[in-house]
Amino acid sequence: MANVYAAPVQDLIDELGRLPGVGPKSAQRIAFHLLKQTKPDALRLANAITQAKDRVTFCQRCFNIAEGDSCELCADDRRDVTLLCVVEEPKDIVAVEKTQEFNGRYHVLQGAISPIDGVGPDQLRIRELLARIDAEGVQEVILCTNPNLEGEATAMYLSRLLQDLAVKVTRIASGLPVGGDLEYADELTLGRALEGRREVGG
Ligand SMILES: [Zn+2]
Numbered sequence: 001m002a003n004v005y006a007a008p009v010q011d012l013i014d015e016l017g018r019l020p021g022v023g024p025k026s027a028q029r030i031a032f033h034l035l036k037q038t039k040p041d042a043l044r045l046a047n048a049i050t051q052a053k054d055r056v057t058f059c060q061r062c063f064n065i066a067e068g069d070s071c072e073l074c075a076d077d078r079r080d081v082t083l084l085c086v087v088e089e090p091k092d093i094v095a096v097e098k099t100q101e102f103n104g105r106y107h108v109l110q111g112a113i114s115p116i117d118g119v120g121p122d123q124l125r126i127r128e129l130l131a132r133i134d135a136e137g138v139q140e141v142i143l144c145t146n147p148n149l150e151g152e153a154t155a156m157y158l159s160r161l162l163q164d165l166a167v168k169v170t171r172i173a174s175g176l177p178v179g180g181d182l183e184y185a186d187e188l189t190l191g192r193a194l195e196g197r198r199e200v201g202g
Contacts, residue, residue: 013028059108061132062105063125064108078103081136081137084140085107085142086145086158087145088112089110092182096190099191112153121157126158129141133162141158143169168199173198
């Protein structure tokens with residue numbers, strides 16, 4: 001296809017199109033929205049990206065987002081170290097925290113097993129998870145991956161891996177909207193799913 005747009009415009013559309021959930025039409029719409037904005041307005045987005053990339057890293061323990069080596073949750077010694085909630089992304093921590101039903105620590109896998117997207121166990125923070133069980137005296141691992149195909153496959157994979165370790169493994173109860181993400185569940189529903197978690201036998 002011949003380039004319809006000037007190179008800088010096409011570059012912008014291409015970059016926006018690489019974002020998750022943004023198709024070619026949306027990318028085009030966002031690009032033209034940005035071009036219509038005043039320069040300070042448009043550059044606020046660019047600055048926010050620069051600031052976030054400069055200042056935010058991942059917690060070296062749980063892989064939550066952090067400013068520095070440790071995230072706020074890992075640095076908080078009031079939290080129960082024997083309970084470890086495994087989630088896919090940092091945004092899932094926010095969802096679980098909102099329920100106020102959990103006072104343990106977290107481990108962020110940074111994704112879920114998805115053969116279609118070429119994501120296997122090696123691309124996830126699974127080795128780091130296994131290393132934490134003994135080192136931190138974890139007694140229960142709560143598999144809190146999303147209630148969709150990838151999340152369930154990941155939970156099943158982890159439950160098999162973890163059954164050889166001296167740790168109780170539980171999965172959040174069903175009843176969450178199937179096929180969805182944790183972030184779409186309301187606090188009450190997710191809270192109940194956490195409370196109703198069941199031990200999985202691998
Ligand atoms: Zn952390």
